[in-house]
Amino acid sequence: MSDFVPDELRALRAVLQLCDPVPERALDAACAAARFVSSEGSPATEVLELVADSADTPGPALTRGADRASRVLTYALPGRVLEMDLIPTVPGMLTARGIVIDRAGRHGLGGSVTLRHPDGEHTGVLDRHAAFRIDDVPAGPLSVTLRPTGSTPLVADWLVC
Amino acid sequence: MTEFGASCGMAALLDRVSEGDQDAWRYLVEHHGPMVWGAARAYSMNRADAEDVCQVTWVLLAENLHKLRQPDALPAWLATTARREALRLVKARRRETPAGLDTLLLDVADIADGPENRAVRTAVLSRVAQAFAGLSQRCQQLLRVVAVAPDTSYNQIATALGMARGSIGPKRNRCLTALRQSLAATGMPEEAAG
Numbered sequence: 001m002s003d004f005v006p007d008e009l010r011a012l013r014a015v016l017q018l019c020d021p022v023p024e025r026a027l028d029a030a031c032a033a034a035r036f037v038s039s040e041g042s043p044a045t046e047v048l049e050l051v052a053d054s055a056d057t058p059g060p061a062l063t064r065g066a067d068r069a070s071r072v073l074t075y076a077l078p079g080r081v082l083e084m085d086l087i088p089t090v091p092g093m094l095t096a097r098g099i100v101i102d103r104a105g106r107h108g109l110g111g112s113v114t115l116r117h118p119d120g121e122h123t124g125v126l127d128r129h130a131a132f133r134i135d136d137v138p139a140g141p142l143s144v145t146l147r148p149t150g151s152t153p154l155v156a157d158w159l160v161c
Numbered sequence: 162m163t164e165f166g167a168s169c170g171m172a173a174l175l176d177r178v179s180e181g182d183q184d185a186w187r188y189l190v191e192h193h194g195p196m197v198w199g200a201a202r203a204y205s206m207n208r209a210d211a212e213d214v215c216q217v218t219w220v221l222l223a224e225n226l227h228k229l230r231q232p233d234a235l236p237a238w239l240a241t242t243a244r245r246e247a248l249r250l251v252k253a254r255r256r257e258t259p260a261g262l263d264t265l266l267l268d269v270a271d272i273a274d275g276p277e278n279r280a281v282r283t284a285v286l287s288r289v290a291q292a293f294a295g296l297s298q299r300c301q302q303l304l305r306v307v308a309v310a311p312d313t314s315y316n317q318i319a320t321a322l323g324m325a326r327g328s329i330g331p332k333r334n335r336c337l338t339a340l341r342q343s344l345a346a347t348g349m350p351e352e353a354a355g
Contacts, residue, residue: 005311008340011289013308018286022198022309023208029216030194034186036223037178055253071253118216141217158220160213160250 029118048146048154051076071161075144077154079103082113082146086137086161094161096134100126100146107131110149115142116158172232179226190219193236196310197243200321203302204247206254214250218243236313240321292343300336307333 005013052074070087084098100109107130114123115137124132144156177185197215205211221242222235229235293301299322306318319326 006337006341008289008337008344009304009308011285012293012304012340013311015286015289015293016305016308019290020202020208022195023212026198026212026215027190027194029212030190030197030219031187033216033219033223034178034183036220037181037186037226038224053249053253055249118220140213141220143220158217158224160210160217160246161253 032118045145045153045155046077048075048077048082048144048156050074050156050159051081073144073161075146075154075156077146080109082144084113084144088139089135092139094137094139096122096124096132096137098132100130111147111151114145114147116145117142170232171235175226175229175232175235189235193239196236196306196313196317196321197239199306199309199313200240200243201247202309203305203322204244204251206251210250210254211247214243214247217246221246236317237320240317244321244323288344288347292340292347295343296336296339299332300339303329303332304336304340 050073052072054070054072070085073084073086075082075084080100080102082098082100084096087095087097089095096113096115098113099107100111100113101107109130110126112123112125113132113134114121115134117138118141119138122134122137124134126132139161141158142161143158146154148154174185174188178189194215197218198211201211201214201218202208205214218239222239229238293304296304302322303318303324306313306321313321315329316326318324318329324332
């Protein structure tokens, strides 16, 4: 790119630096992300693939029995899907409710689901219907980990919720 | 910061990062952070969402570092990831317009230093901000990245914004011309804008 910087661009840069600078908090969070670095990747895990996101469909998604818009994420794992509703509770907080079922709609999987966020994680145990509920999840970057009993954990990529 | 930039190629830098070198990671953040912020902010409705997009971009890099086959492609990877996550979040928020600066104008008076300069400076910056807010969405996105990350190459900008590489220069010039004309229409002399 040319070294010449037009006056308008310099003025705009000044405006953005004054009114909308790169937040120190964002840089601090980026530096803190170093703790997730792994040279070999997560050991002994498989991929939990996001296959559907209600954000991709038009119109607000309303969860069952709720009057506020929720977001529904569907993940695929071999032979099964994990469907999860993220329901806003108070500002900045979510409740996650979900279920793990096979292609025929049957449950029967034991284990747990963990929601990781940059400052920690919350875990819910699958009940006898392979359903789970996790309260007080902070909105923001999240990653889902499914730990089936006796099987390799499955980890999804991060996304902002 | 210059230690890595002067003596270390991207592949060696990423090797150091993967070995847990905190200084190498910090260099990556300092060197590419403005570009990631620019790409995130260009598509996010507000600063809070852009901060989340930046954070998730860096966490994704940390966890997928071992999958990066071409170290020199890192800037493009960061830009693409930030844009993808920002767009995904915009969809989730059901919002369709990019961030404008008009809602930030009230902050200018609080930030400007020196009482004697405050009124003039605020007026100048407000006009620039208003002129910027009046540009097309695409021009705002392009000029924002160019302004906040001046070292970003046209290739990286093209990747960050999903534009053809060859179109960046001409579009940049057209957008700057539109900004200049808008400023002129408000009666601001060119030297004041600089």
